[in-house]
Amino acid sequence: MLVRTDKPIPSSEITPESAYLNRRKFLAGAAALGATAATARVIGQLVEPATHALANIKLQIIKSPYSTSEAQTSLQNITHYNNFYEFGTDKTDPARTAVSLKIRPWTVTSEGLCKNQKAWDIDTLLKYRPQEERVYRFRCVEGWSMVIPWAGYSLSEFIKACDPLPSAKYVQFLSLADPKQMPYLHSVHMNWPYSEGLRMDEAMHPLTLLTFGLYGQTLPNQDGAPVRVIVPWKYGFKSGKSIVKIRFVAQEPPTAWDTQAPNEYGFYSNVNPNVDHPRWSQKTERVIGAPLFHQTKATQIFNGYGDQVAHLYSGMDLKKYY
Amino acid sequence: MPARAVTILKVVVWFACLMPLALIVCQAVTNTLGPDPTAAITHATGFWALRFLLLTLAVTPLRRLSKSLAWLIRFRKMFGNYAFFYASLHLLTYIWLYSAFSVPTMLADIEKRRFITVGFAAWLLMLPLALTSAAWAIRKLGGKRWQLLHRLIYVCGILAVIHYWWIVKPGDRSPMNVTIILAVLLLARVIWSVWHARKHTSVPAAA
Numbered sequence: 001m002l003v004r005t006d007k008p009i010p011s012s013e014i015t016p017e018s019a020y021l022n023r024r025k026f027l028a029g030a031a032a033l034g035a036t037a038a039t040a041r042v043i044g045q046l047v048e049p050a051t052h053a054l055a056n057i058k059l060q061i062i063k064s065p066y067s068t069s070e071a072q073t074s075l076q077n078i079t080h081y082n083n084f085y086e087f088g089t090d091k092t093d094p095a096r097t098a099v100s101l102k103i104r105p106w107t108v109t110s111e112g113l114c115k116n117q118k119a120w121d122i123d124t125l126l127k128y129r130p131q132e133e134r135v136y137r138f139r140c141v142e143g144w145s146m147v148i149p150w151a152g153y154s155l156s157e158f159i160k161a162c163d164p165l166p167s168a169k170y171v172q173f174l175s176l177a178d179p180k181q182m183p184y185l186h187s188v189h190m191n192w193p194y195s196e197g198l199r200m201d202e203a204m205h206p207l208t209l210l211t212f213g214l215y216g217q218t219l220p221n222q223d224g225a226p227v228r229v230i231v232p233w234k235y236g237f238k239s240g241k242s243i244v245k246i247r248f249v250a251q252e253p254p255t256a257w258d259t260q261a262p263n264e265y266g267f268y269s270n271v272n273p274n275v276d277h278p279r280w281s282q283k284t285e286r287v288i289g290a291p292l293f294h295q296t297k298a299t300q301i302f303n304g305y306g307d308q309v310a311h312l313y314s315g316m317d318l319k320k321y322y
Numbered sequence: 323m324p325a326r327a328v329t330i331l332k333v334v335v336w337f338a339c340l341m342p343l344a345l346i347v348c349q350a351v352t353n354t355l356g357p358d359p360t361a362a363i364t365h366a367t368g369f370w371a372l373r374f375l376l377l378t379l380a381v382t383p384l385r386r387l388s389k390s391l392a393w394l395i396r397f398r399k400m401f402g403n404y405a406f407f408y409a410s411l412h413l414l415t416y417i418w419l420y421s422a423f424s425v426p427t428m429l430a431d432i433e434k435r436r437f438i439t440v441g442f443a444a445w446l447l448m449l450p451l452a453l454t455s456a457a458w459a460i461r462k463l464g465g466k467r468w469q470l471l472h473r474l475i476y477v478c479g480i481l482a483v484i485h486y487w488w489i490v491k492p493g494d495r496s497p498m499n500v501t502i503i504l505a506v507l508l509l510a511r512v513i514w515s516v517w518h519a520r521k522h523t524s525v526p527a528a529a
Contacts, residue, residue, distance in 0.1 A: 077357040080357065081356075081357040081358065085493075085494070089490070089491075089494045089496055090496070091357075091358075144358055144361070187495065188493055188494060188495070189492075189493040189495065190493045257491075260491070260492050260493055261491070261492045264492075276434070278434075278435065278436075279435055279437060279488075279489065281427075281431070286358060286360050286361070288357045288358055289357055291353065291359070292350060292353075292355065292359040292360065292363075292419075295358075295359065295360050295419075296360075296419075296422075
């Protein structure tokens with residue numbers, strides 16, 4: 001049985017302005033889409049009654065020049081190979097257990113050193129800017145990688161709306177930590193809630209994505225629903241999931257894995273084949289979904305986004321600030 | 323259990339122990355090892371090596387529980403050899419899939435990555451045990467010396483569990499189950515020797 005605890009968002013609410021102008025055509029399309037989605041859902045329930053936590057709501061998206069044309073990882077693999085320790089330490093756990101995450105009602109609170117401190121409703125955020133499809137490379141610190149078509153808009157748009165003070169030098173992202181919804185919160189020994197952070201210039205970089213969906217649909221629970229951050233040139237753990245607070249701060253905020261093992265994880269954690277992790281060489285990566293003997297490829301510095309982001313770190317010793 | 327029944331059971335168990343490998347090969351051929359086949363093979367071979375190691379270590383304490391379980395000893399060598407077999411496959415996945423047979427990469431890993439250092443040490447210590455597992459080795463070495471050598475398996479067990487703790491991320495407690503099982507199996511030996519020693523000293527006193 002598919003348990004749906006959230007109210008579906010009327011598709012009109014998430015229509016970007018550009019598509020909205022073309023209303024008549026859109027409405028016809030939406031009706032067709034709605035009918036297709038409803039049918040697909042019924043068939044889905046018949047074929048696969050065991051649930052996996054797919055949110056399954058279609059988004060209106062526009063293409064983005066920031067996308068890569070590389071082969072995309074399948075939706076099956078993106079949704080069944082997850083590191084989301086609040087929902088279990090095995091990569092197959094979250095697909096089963098994240099059904100308990102309630103993604104409505106949901107608010108994201110902006111706080112700290114900003115003028116516009118408030119609780120933003122998720123549906124307001126969802127339609128605040130047009131949803132862009134951004135196909136990004138995703139590199140996990142464990143040595144594997146995916147290519148994922150995310151949907152969202154630049155985090156900078158949201159930050160501008162929060163109106164940060166000049167004293168705000170860093171942005172901290174706090175994830176939900178609710179033991180009632182997250183079954184592994186007590187059995188995994190970490191400082192909850194999961195905390196991540198970026199320097200203000202990193203957070204304002206257009207590549208940094210406030211992410212609401214993937215493959216044209218709202219985020220599946222196990223991938224960090226209903227809203228997460230994606231920083232494509234950093235290791236995956238820098239991209240916090242299921243975010244409830246965005247805090248503007250003056251000092252480098254404590255981050256989850258750096259607190260857990262400072263000798264293993266730094267604040268910056270930029271993808272860098274020249275800086276080894278104590279357990280994993282970062283020179284190569286295994287492409288998820290590739291066949292057994294063709295899995296390995298060379299890892300690029302800044303995950304291949306060096307042209308866009310290397311200037312943020314000019315003059316910094318990347319071996320020291322790993 | 324009658325000797326013939328044990329022999330038949332040994333054949334059945336011998337084939338059963340090959341099933342994990344058969345499953346891996348089957349999945350590799352049909353391309354159903356999941357999103358990360360390299361990691362899937364590594365985890366499966368590592369887990370089975372550890373399971374067989376614990377199974378080997380379980381034989382003696384179980385046998386001591388009751389005289390009627392004495393026949394279990396006939397399975398110990400098989401389990402021990404399978405532990406070495408799966409540990410060798412585990413090592414092979416590392417040499418082949420992770421290091422692509424590059425010796426400098428492997429040497430650097432052994433030096434730098436402590437989980438690889440202890441994992442490799444555990445395999446090295448199992449090697450002489452596997453080589454001297456046959457009956458002729460016991461005759462050649464003499465029972466006492468053979469037994470002393472084969473106590474290395476306790477060290478292997480401990481190193482294997484440390485290897486597991488060091489590969490998972492700090493805070494992840496998934497190696498806890500095997501750690502508890504290993505601790506119980508080793509502790510059972512300590513308790514048994516203490517109890518045994520006391521019985522031996524108390525017997526002459528009573529006589």
